[in-house]
Amino acid sequence: METVQLTIDNKKVEVAKGTTILEAAKTIGVDIPTLCHMKLEDTNFENNPGGCRVCVVEVAGRRNLAPACKSECTPNMEVNTHSVRVVNARRTVMELILSDHPSDCLVCAKAGNCDLQDMAQTLGIRQIPFQGEKNEYKSDESPAIIREMEKCIMCRRCETACNKVQTVGVLSAINRGFESVVAPAFEMDLDHSNCTFCGQCVAVCPTGALTERDHSREVLDAIVDPTKTVIVNTAPAVRAALGEEFGMEAGTRVTGKMVSALRKIGFDYVFDTDFAADLTIMEEGTELLGRLSKHLAGDKDVKLPILTSCCPGWVNFFEYNFPDMLDVPSTAKSPQQMFGAIAKSYFAEKLGKKREDLVVVSVMPCLAKKYECSRDEFKTDGNPEVDLSISTRELAQMIKNYNINFNQLEDEDFDQPLGESTGASVIFGTTGGVIEAAVRTAYEVHTKKECPSVDFKELRGMEGIRSATIDFDGLPINIGIAHGLGNARKLLEDVRAGKSNFHAIEIMACPGGCIGGGGQPYHHGKVETLKARQKAIYSEDESKTLRKSHENPFVQKLYEEFLGEPCGHKSHELLHTHYYDKKNVDKK
Amino acid sequence: MADITLDADKVEELKAVCVKFNHDGGELINVLHAAQIIFGYLPAEVQVIVAEGLNVSIAHVYGVVTFYSFFTMTPKGEHPISICMGTACYVRGAEKVLDEFNKLLGTKTGETTPDGKFSVSSLRCVGACGLAPVVTVGEKVYGRVAAADVKGILAEYGA
Numbered sequence: 001m002e003t004v005q006l007t008i009d010n011k012k013v014e015v016a017k018g019t020t021i022l023e024a025a026k027t028i029g030v031d032i033p034t035l036c037h038m039k040l041e042d043t044n045f046e047n048n049p050g051g052c053r054v055c056v057v058e059v060a061g062r063r064n065l066a067p068a069c070k071s072e073c074t075p076n077m078e079v080n081t082h083s084v085r086v087v088n089a090r091r092t093v094m095e096l097i098l099s100d101h102p103s104d105c106l107v108c109a110k111a112g113n114c115d116l117q118d119m120a121q122t123l124g125i126r127q128i129p130f131q132g133e134k135n136e137y138k139s140d141e142s143p144a145i146i147r148e149m150e151k152c153i154m155c156r157r158c159e160t161a162c163n164k165v166q167t168v169g170v171l172s173a174i175n176r177g178f179e180s181v182v183a184p185a186f187e188m189d190l191d192h193s194n195c196t197f198c199g200q201c202v203a204v205c206p207t208g209a210l211t212e213r214d215h216s217r218e219v220l221d222a223i224v225d226p227t228k229t230v231i232v233n234t235a236p237a238v239r240a241a242l243g244e245e246f247g248m249e250a251g252t253r254v255t256g257k258m259v260s261a262l263r264k265i266g267f268d269y270v271f272d273t274d275f276a277a278d279l280t281i282m283e284e285g286t287e288l289l290g291r292l293s294k295h296l297a298g299d300k301d302v303k304l305p306i307l308t309s310c311c312p313g314w315v316n317f318f319e320y321n322f323p324d325m326l327d328v329p330s331t332a333k334s335p336q337q338m339f340g341a342i343a344k345s346y347f348a349e350k351l352g353k354k355r356e357d358l359v360v361v362s363v364m365p366c367l368a369k370k371y372e373c374s375r376d377e378f379k380t381d382g383n384p385e386v387d388l389s390i391s392t393r394e395l396a397q398m399i400k401n402y403n404i405n406f407n408q409l410e411d412e413d414f415d416q417p418l419g420e421s422t423g424a425s426v427i428f429g430t431t432g433g434v435i436e437a438a439v440r441t442a443y444e445v446h447t448k449k450e451c452p453s454v455d456f457k458e459l460r461g462m463e464g465i466r467s468a469t470i471d472f473d474g475l476p477i478n479i480g481i482a483h484g485l486g487n488a489r490k491l492l493e494d495v496r497a498g499k500s501n502f503h504a505i506e507i508m509a510c511p512g513g514c515i516g517g518g519g520q521p522y523h524h525g526k527v528e529t530l531k532a533r534q535k536a537i538y539s540e541d542e543s544k545t546l547r548k549s550h551e552n553p554f555v556q557k558l559y560e561e562f563l564g565e566p567c568g569h570k571s572h573e574l575l576h577t578h579y580y581d582k583k584n585v586d587k588k
Numbered sequence: 589m590a591d592i593t594l595d596a597d598k599v600e601e602l603k604a605v606c607v608k609f610n611h612d613g614g615e616l617i618n619v620l621h622a623a624q625i626i627f628g629y630l631p632a633e634v635q636v637i638v639a640e641g642l643n644v645s646i647a648h649v650y651g652v653v654t655f656y657s658f659f660t661m662t663p664k665g666e667h668p669i670s671i672c673m674g675t676a677c678y679v680r681g682a683e684k685v686l687d688e689f690n691k692l693l694g695t696k697t698g699e700t701t702p703d704g705k706f707s708v709s710s711l712r713c714v715g716a717c718g719l720a721p722v723v724t725v726g727e728k729v730y731g732r733v734a735a736a737d738v739k740g741i742l743a744e745y746g747a
Binding site for chain 1: 647
């Protein structure tokens with residue numbers, strides 16, 4: 001490997017040829033501040049437009065300051081990252097950026113988590129000397145994401161997430177100069193675009209330009225309404241990240257504290273989406289085995305591979321981009337919708353209440369779930385299965401509002417019957433988890449033998465596209481896994497071209513799966529945070545006595561008392577759905 | 589998107605352009621250039637065809653169309669008027685000329701008169717700086733134009 005030697009802040013550094021000053025400085029512990037640059041190691045997210053100019057450094061012999069993110073190290077270069085000239089220039093750059101930024105930080109949804117605010121504080125900006133014209137934009141409020149583009153600093157991270165990582169292609173920089181802004185085509189609202197609501201743009205936005213639509217106020221209104229029974233359920237990935245909002249290290253599991261906090265907030269029943277994840281495995285696993293056995297028997301009409309359908313961002317993506325393949329994904333609803341469907345039928349009956357008297361709230365790592373629960377097919381006589389979906393961040397905000405000392409809470413258990421879950425359901429929160437959970441059950445149902453080991457480690461990992469063959473007692477089952485919609489697109493294009501030999505494919509829209517969801521605490525570019533959450537998920541799985549969905553006693557009871565058999569008549573009515581061709585939806 | 593029906597022959601012509609450029613997204617600017625020659629402007633419907641023809645996102649096409657002042661989303665008038673705002677023309681009073689055209693026609697820069705007869709736009713340098721300030725109406729070039737000349741120029745076209 002060809003290397004170059006240089007000095008940064010009088011320290012000698014040796015790096016590979018082609019390394020930027022920004023990267024080289026990191027190797028000696030010098031974090032040059034940036035606003036636009038963001039790289040998520042081990043994923044294909046890298047945003048490096050060289051636009052913000054906050055990272056300027058002084059290079060001996062060079063007339064002007066150099067942007068560290070765009071300048072390659074050259075032999076014997078002498079870099080100074082904190083000369084007076086650099087510090088002054090950096091301040092001026094910030095003052096100019098702030099001159100066209102609203103100063104409503106006190107009430108901004110991003111306050112406290114805003115990279116721009118942090119930078120202003122780091123640089124000690126106390127006034128904005130440049131006063132001039134400000135951009136004004138109409139706020140765009142979709143069911144999941146809110147865009148307030150006067151807060152945009154044109155870092156282009158959202159564009160990278162939307163176009164390069166997710167290949168959704170909804171966002172682009174438009175116009176020129178002072179008028180330039182990131183927007184969908186023809187400046188249409190997100191709701192009218194092909195946006196999947198995956199929320200990855202929100203996850204990387206350094207300011208309050210992109211935030212989630214906050215439903216926590218409506219949740220509180222329901223809680224104080226004496227005529228309503230309010231039921232909450234929490235997705236697997238939430239418990240692996242919520243602690244971060246209270247200063248805990250990434251990867252701290254807070255399941256018991258979360259349950260305790262939800263009870264203190266006043267939910268009548270604290271249930272677990274994991275219960276519904278076990279139920280999803282019963283339905284999706286049965287569907288997989290059904291399709292597989294027909295396929296093996298030579299039925300040419302049966303479509304394989306079967307694709308998972310738990311992820312609403314992914315469902316939106318294939319409805320827009322692969323409308324010719326709507327019969328390929330499993331018809332099983334997502335755990336969120338299965339939970340709501342069971343809560344408002346089986347559990348409502350148990351309580352002797354009408355579905356209208358129940359308010360089902362889900363806490364999700366996801367923003368697409370907000371859109372999912374508003375879909376018309378998930379309503380009965382106008383009443384939705386899930387009334388409100390809030391993000392991990394919104395739950396943290398509610399806990400703070402209630403002045404609950406989260407860190408000191410005692411662990412509590414979920415309520416029953418919809419709070420019991422197995423380790424299989426917990427791993428739904430990470431890439432590879434849904435298919436591993438399905439394999440644990442499908443293996444035993446198909447072979448009528450116990451799995452040799454519950455841990456299918458060949459399915460785990462962080463690579464964007466993975467594959468493995470699992471031996472079902474002599475029958476090799478080929479499994480594909482993709483996370484990030486760009487990776488999903490590649491697998492789907494293979495399926496469309498007839499080049500895929502997978503029997504089953506798991507897709508999650510967000511990098512890392514739900515642990516990296518658009519509703520999770522902000523990772524601020526640290527991929528280690530996602531990895532720590534993934535570890536937490538697997539350790540929660542290991543801590544469970546029951547680790548296969550079909551062993552969940554309350555799921556078994558639900559089938560005995562209410563549903564009959566997996567993929568039976570009642571299941572089809574309540575737990576399965578269909579998909580729509582959205583390619584030609586009127587976009588006006 | 590406004591409700592407009594594109595001429596079927598022109599649509600075929602545009603699709604053929606996409607084929608000629610091998611459906612290569614890197615040729616977007618060339619294809620948009622051709623599309624603007626075919627249709628006279630680039631309404632949303634045309635941009636959708638270009639996006640599909642080159643396999644790029646509509647947002648990306650729109651981003652490029654709005655970036656370059658050469659591209660326009662409003663149909664040009666029968667007599668398109670362009671006022672050069674390049675440095676030489678600008679310092680010799682092009683802005684006053686532009687204002688005068690807008691005043692007499694009741695337009696803003698970039699707009700077309702309601703009767704479709706005139707459109708007013710500004711451009712950067714036509715390469716005739718010696719004649720600054722320069723105005724073009726269609727293919728005809730007018731040099732050393734003063735605000736006082738504007739009325740006479742418009743009269744030539746029946747305004």
